Amino acid sequence: MTEALLQARSLSRRYGAIAACDAVDLDLLPGEIHAVIGPNGAGKSTLINLLSGLLKPDSGTVKLLGRDVTRSSAPQRALLGMARTFQITSIFPHFTAQQNVALAVQARQGHSFRFWQPTVKDYPLNDEARESLRKVGLIMRADQRASSLAHGERRQLELAMALAQAPKVLLLDEPMAGMGREDSQRMIILLSRLRMTAPILLIEHDMDAVFALADRISVLAGGRVIANGTPDAIRQDSLVREAYLGAGHEEIADA
Numbered sequence: 639m640t641e642a643l644l645q646a647r648s649l650s651r652r653y654g655a656i657a658a659c660d661a662v663d664l665d666l667l668p669g670e671i672h673a674v675i676g677p678n679g680a681g682k683s684t685l686i687n688l689l690s691g692l693l694k695p696d697s698g699t700v701k702l703l704g705r706d707v708t709r710s711s712a713p714q715r716a717l718l719g720m721a722r723t724f725q726i727t728s729i730f731p732h733f734t735a736q737q738n739v740a741l742a743v744q745a746r747q748g749h750s751f752r753f754w755q756p757t758v759k760d761y762p763l764n765d766e767a768r769e770s771l772r773k774v775g776l777i778m779r780a781d782q783r784a785s786s787l788a789h790g791e792r793r794q795l796e797l798a799m800a801l802a803q804a805p806k807v808l809l810l811d812e813p814m815a816g817m818g819r820e821d822s823q824r825m826i827i828l829l830s831r832l833r834m835t836a837p838i839l840l841i842e843h844d845m846d847a848v849f850a851l852a853d854r855i856s857v858l859a860g861g862r863v864i865a866n867g868t869p870d871a872i873r874q875d876s877l878v879r880e881a882y883l884g885a886g887h888e889e890i891a892d893a
C-alpha cells in the first residue's frame with residue numbers, strides 16, 4: 639500500500655461541549671489532491687490547524703513523512719516539509735513579489751525573518767525565488783510591489799512562497815476565496831499541475847473547483863468524517879447530500 643505523506647489518526651479537539659474535530663482519520667498520498675469539504679462549522683479550519691500545528695489535539699496523532707509530529711510546533715513541521723497557505727494572505731505588501739518569495743526561501747534555509755536584509759546581490763536566492771514565481775505564472779510581476787498585485791495574483795504569490803519552501807506536502811486553505819471566475823480557472827490549472835510537485839490537502843468552498851481538482855474528497859460534518867471517496871462517489875452519497883441540504887447548501891447537488 640502507498641505510504642501516506644501526511645496522516646491523521648483519531649484526531650480530536652473539543653471546544654467545551656463542541657467536538658470541533660472528532661476522531662478524524664485522514665491520509666494524504668503522493669501525487670494526489672485530497673479535498674476536505676463540509677458545511678459551515680463542520681470543523682475544516684480546526685482540522686487544518688491541527689494538521690499544521692497551530693492547534694494541539696486533545697487526542698490522536700499526526701504523522702508527517704512517517705514521523706510523529708503531533709507535539710511539534712508549526713515552524714518545526716514547516717522545516718520537515720509542510721507548507722501551508724492561509725485564508726487571509728500573509729505577504730509583505732511593501733516588498734516586491736520576488737523579495738516576498740526570497741524571504742520564504744531564506745526561512746526554509748533556517749534564517750529568521752527578523753534578520754532579513756534586502757538581498758539584491760544574492761543571485762542563487764533570487765534565482766530560486768524567480769523559479770517559484772515562474773512555476774505559478776507570476777514571473778512578469780517579479781519586481782512589482784505585492785501591494786500593487788491584483789487579488790488573484792496575490793494568491794499566486796502566496797503559492798510561490800509555499801513552493802519556495804520546497805514542500806513535501808501542501809496544505810491550502812481556500813485558495814480560491816474572493817476570486818472571480820477567470821482567476822479561479824487559472825488557479826485550478828495551476829493546482830492541477832502542482833500535485834506532482836507535492837500532494838495537496840485542499841480546503842475549499844468552491845465546489846466547482848473541488849470537483850474539478852480532487853482525486854479524493856473527505857466530507858466533514860459536526861467534526862466527523864461522514865464520507866470519503868472519489869468525487870463521483872461523494873456526489874452520490876446520501877449522507878453528504880443530507881448534511882449539505884440540511885445546512886442550507888445546495889452546491890453539492892449542482893457540482
Ligand SMILES: Nc1ncnc2c1ncn2[C@@H]1O[C@H](COP(=O)(O)OP(=O)(O)OP(=O)(O)O)[C@@H](O)[C@H]1O
Binds near residue numbers: 683
Ligand atoms: N476558538 C473557538 N472557540 C470555541 N468554539 C470554536 C472555536 N473555533 C471553532 N469553534 C467551533 O468549532 C466548530 C468547528 O469550527 P471550524 O471553524 O473548524 O469549522 P469550519 O468548517 O472551518 O467552518 P467555516 O466553513 O465556517 O470556516 C464550530 O462549531 C465552531 O463554532
